[in-house]
Amino acid sequence: MTKGTEGRDSMDAGLLAAETGADLGAARMQMALSLGWHIIVACLGVGMPAITLIAEWRGHRTGDVNYRLLARRWARAMGVLFAVGAVSGTILSFEMGLLWPGLMGTYGQVIGLPFSLEGIAFFIEAIFLGIYLYAWDRLPPVQHMLAGIPIVLAGVASAFFVVTANAWMQQPTGFDTEGGRVVAVDPWAAMFNPATPPQTVHMILAAFMVAGFLMASVYAVAMLRGRRDRYHRLGFLVPFTVAAVITPVQIGVGDWAAHFVAGNQPVKLAAIEGVFETERNVPLHLGGIAVDGEMRYAVEVPSGLSLLAHWDPNAEITGLNETPPRDRPPVNVVHWAFQIMVGMGFALLGLAAWAALGWWRRREIPRSRWFLRAAALSGVAAVLALEAGWVVTEVGRQPWIVYGVMRTEDAVNPAPGLVWGFVLVSVVYVILTIATVYVLRRLARDKPVPVAPQESDVTEYKVI
């Protein structure tokens, strides 16, 4: 099936435009806020169960109480995070309709299949998480660990399905339209669109990196404060190892994703690199700022972009001049988001290499306090890379909500008052953030874990 023909005529678009430009801006900010918030928790939801299971399994195999206590503590944090993840994710499904009825009314059915599958995966996740968290003392240890495995699989599957829907917005395939109405759909072709492979793999690996580095950074801080006992070392090592092993793979996958963008979303690539004129031997811009149609103050690597994007220093790169100004994404936002993502990625790679060196030489964590300081920041760095990466993907897609098919301004809810909704939602998210961080910090503190009625065997653990 071919790509959908370009949507509406201008009169239609005028009818559907938001009440005011401010409403469109508010809708976009609200979506960015709630997605940007949810995605951090979602990454923990994907990555944390696996890391927790590793600790539980090690505890079971070695009988080392430290592993078991870590698993127990992470599971408690997971309970909180999963709850806020479930509700913040639900809000997103509401917002798809509340904010973007133009998108969902027309194309909801095209991306319905992956969301239905995601619903099933999420259901399985929720069911087994309920069992895993609450049945610690009701199930024998091996059965309990087995109950954790569906959480990991379903978490990865959920991430995959949701990202396929986003990939479709980048590379819309699998449908035909007639007069702005969808007349034929191949939902499988829509789901397995060309952007699906690089985007889903990139995201799932990112989830494990974010979860691993965030968890490790908590223990790096504790170690900096002098708590270097086995419990804290293991609490650092288990998640850090997972994240550090994935980091180099992620750099390779990121390269794959960038090549994909170069080949399939040339306008996005031009915005990422601030290429205004179509040329050969295009340099790579590090830093810099776009002013009046040119990149200024950037460090240029000669022919760098041509080489990286097409493995050929002579390769031609399409510039923004080929696209009318109204169809271009904002260059500085996309350019800087990309710089931040890549910068953080390589910083994390450096940290992983440092740790590997220390392990290779002495079979232990590097002794330098600078290593721990850097590791303490690794969680923040991973989150920054994650958010910046999504800014590249989503802002780089603008002004399209469905790339080349439907403009964002035609998808937004034309009802007045969206600005107030955004204000209200922002206030709620500020409170939610404060409460979540506060509760998690309390959970992380070294004091006896409160004994809930269903956690009677917690008394068997030595509490540090």
Next chain:
Amino acid sequence: MTAAEIMLTVLWLGLTAYVLFGGADFGAGVWDLLAGGAERGRPQRGLIEHSIGPVWEANHVWLIFVIVLMWTGFPEVFAAVASTLYIPLTLAALGIIARGAAFAFRKVSEELWQRRLFGATFAFSSVATPFFLGTTAGAIASGRVPPGIAKGELIGSWLNPTALVTGALAVGTAAYLAAVYLTRDAERAGEADLAEAFRRRALWTGATVGALSAIGLLVLNADAPRLFDGLVTGRGFPLLLLSIVAGIASLVLLWRRAYLAVRITAALAVAGLLWGWGAGQYPWLLPGVRVQDAAATDAVLTASLGALAVGAVLLLPSLWWLYATFQRERTAQK
């Protein structure tokens, strides 16, 4: 049955599950709100936390199912509903955040002021959320959501007699189901006093919800005559009758302390109302929009239904294991 009709049926089954399970979780929050001071309410709050803790997230997923199936199966209806009713839906969404997050936060908090703060948030949002969701049901049922994007009244569509009654009915039903379920949970936990307390509540909320439904019918007669006809004389009537009979049977069973059996009849009473509405309104989804007008293409419907069928094979045994694990007496305890 066409694929669109099957999809609508599946969607309605999902909605029923959400009302029966997720609704009861909200209802538990209502009882949490009314449990009294920190000391006096402690046993009740303990029971509520213990009962809904392991299951509320899974129960909550039914709502996501309903939303996703709506935009997959009937995208234009979803867009019309979400855009016109964006105010109550935004408020319900915020209520969902507050309820879920505060419940999880309270569970891991120890200090009294924190438990009070999170508990109050949990409890108030447990009342507000079903109310706003209920008003959206009333808006759709009374034909106030026209097709098209944001074509209906932004305020009047959900602030009107029918919508207010359905909002109240949603809160009442939730509280009623929760009281019924908690009665049995308390009995199983060996808390005879609590069981007795929730039995009394189940009795009077049951009577209240019954009265509210009767008022609702009168309001429908004046405010949404087409649905009223569908319910009282058309296809919805047998289901309405089922709901009434099951509702009365529930009161009798509660009176006689048959706590397990009443779970079934109470659920039937609520489900009867929901399906009566669906049958009474069928085939109209929105004014001038029938099922076949709004349905997605067959390829989408069959793919999604196929995926759901495969999913059900995975889900049903998992759900059974979840409920069985926590409804059973603790046997593995050391």
